[in-house]
Amino acid sequence: MGAIRIAIELRFYAELADFLPGALRGRSFEHAVATHETVKHIIEALGVPHTEVGLLLINGESASMDRRLEANDRVAVFPALRRLAPPCAVEPRFAADSHLGRLARYLRFCGFDTLWDNAWDDADLVAIATGEARVVLTRDRALLMHRTLSQGCYLRDTAPLAQLADVGARYALALGSGKPARCLECNERLDRAPKQDVAGRLLPGTLAGFDEFWHCGRCDGVFWRGSHWRRMREVVDGVARAIANGLGQ
Numbered sequence: 001m002g003a004i005r006i007a008i009e010l011r012f013y014a015e016l017a018d019f020l021p022g023a024l025r026g027r028s029f030e031h032a033v034a035t036h037e038t039v040k041h042i043i044e045a046l047g048v049p050h051t052e053v054g055l056l057l058i059n060g061e062s063a064s065m066d067r068r069l070e071a072n073d074r075v076a077v078f079p080a081l082r083r084l085a086p087p088c089a090v091e092p093r094f095a096a097d098s099h100l101g102r103l104a105r106y107l108r109f110c111g112f113d114t115l116w117d118n119a120w121d122d123a124d125l126v127a128i129a130t131g132e133a134r135v136v137l138t139r140d141r142a143l144l145m146h147r148t149l150s151q152g153c154y155l156r157d158t159a160p161l162a163q164l165a166d167v168g169a170r171y172a173l174a175l176g177s178g179k180p181a182r183c184l185e186c187n188e189r190l191d192r193a194p195k196q197d198v199a200g201r202l203l204p205g206t207l208a209g210f211d212e213f214w215h216c217g218r219c220d221g222v223f224w225r226g227s228h229w230r231r232m233r234e235v236v237d238g239v240a241r242a243i244a245n246g247l248g249q
């Protein structure tokens, strides 16, 4: 005995269309589904991860992803854009997949708690993100379709700075900070270190040129606003300006 199949009408808006086969983009289309399937299942079967959906309307009413459908239902699916997402009460924390080491460093540079380990496989990443309520950052669509995952962000671009612009725009992140905030290697929050405490570890030029220092309690690294920090700052400021000008997407 086969499942009962019904016809519904579907439309995916804005950049969600990128996930679809070309013929289904930018228009409503009829789609045959089984009555026991949830909207989440139907959407993901078409290639769109549930984490990328910001708003779901069924016959013009807001609906949840576990809804089951009736014949002729009209389903409109909108992306998780900043303007559609609820305002973030708490600063998001991230877990980046193993290919996104450079993005993880940029996010740490901006002060955002971002776990990354290139030894993690997909199961590790999902377990950590789920257990610690972190947003998974990835370019792997299938990973975002993982059943237990509630927060994820699909990155369209391969370039780390474009990825930073995507994440920054989607979560309305304040990317600017005048001070070293997190260790780029460990993700640990940096503490201010009195100059006399670190003086013995610095080259004479650094000692003469800088007065403010920070320390990582995990890897014991010492940091200051030297040329490397300033270069990163300039690059990230450029990304922040692009987002402000609406070019982040």
Ligand SMILES: [Zn+2]
Pocket (backbone or CB within 6 Å): 183, 184, 185, 186, 187, 188, 216, 217, 218, 219, 220, 221
């Ligand atoms: Zn460290």
